[in-house]
Amino acid sequence: MKRRKVGNLLGLAVLSVVFERPMHPYEMAAVLKQRGKDADLPIKWGSLYTVVANLEKHGFVEAVESVRDGGRPERTVYRITPAGRAEFEDWVRELVGTVEPEPPRFRAGLSMMGVLGPDQTITLLRQRIGQLDDRVEAQRATLDQLRPLMPRLFLVEVEYNLAMTEAEARWARAFLDELTSGALPGIDAWRRFYKTGELPPDLGELVEKEE
Incomplete structure (x- = not known):
């Protein structure tokens, strides 16, 4: 399997939702939970912000704005980049087309x-x-x-x-x-x-x- 700059499968989940539209991390988590993706992927929600930061570091997502909802802290909205879309598609191709030993x-x-x-x-x-x-x-x-x-x-x-x-x-x-x-x-x-x-x-x- 290919060694990826962001190998955490939560990164794949993040790319899947920002592929649809820009979101802030809280919204990403809400959408993923609503769709039951935590049943499909080994997601550790506590690492979400770290994963998003790593995706941004490697150019797969980028910040587009900060929004404030009422008295809550500002939230940064991220969108997928062309590099992020290419990474997302390549990652899914690998998962679907390549057999990997997964000893249960x-x-x-x-x-x-x-x-x-x-x-x-x-x-x-x-x-x-x-x-x-x-x-x-x-x-x-x-x-x-x-x-x-x-x-x-x-x-x-x-x-x-x-x-x-x-x-x-x-x-x-x-x-x-x-x-x-x-x-x-x-x-x-x-x-x-x-x-x-x-x-x-x-x-x-x-x-x-x-x-």
Whole structure:
């Protein structure tokens, strides 16, 4: 992935809103929250002003005026620059067209689940599947509410989130079926390892070779 002058994804979010019209940071945050972008991007709102300052430093946005609303402090309004538009488009092209390793926490847990034993893993998978089902239901409801209000172009990220949640739930159910039916190869040896701490012979030989 390209090393960017402003690599914080909040910078991408800022560029997306000032691409539409000039805004001050408070308005940027309000628009992004209203559109639920904090669900799509890892946004830390406390760094908003720092990110805007960095975008200005590198010529991606520029201040056009300061406005005062009642007794509130002055707020600087920013607009996107030609360089900012080029950066915004290039960033989106990269995100859409380039596969980047994004190891999720679930995968990390799966890689270590041998320490839990199959029975505890079964319980936890059932728990996770229940949570995934709740999330699928909520995401479908959100999509159903938004479809009459917005063009599909602006809902594809919601569709993607739903598809990924459904896919994880399907995989987790299939794996759970293997565990509960005993069809998973090596499950008996895994259960013995959890109870005794003794590695199966074939796995023990592999560990010794690596050492």
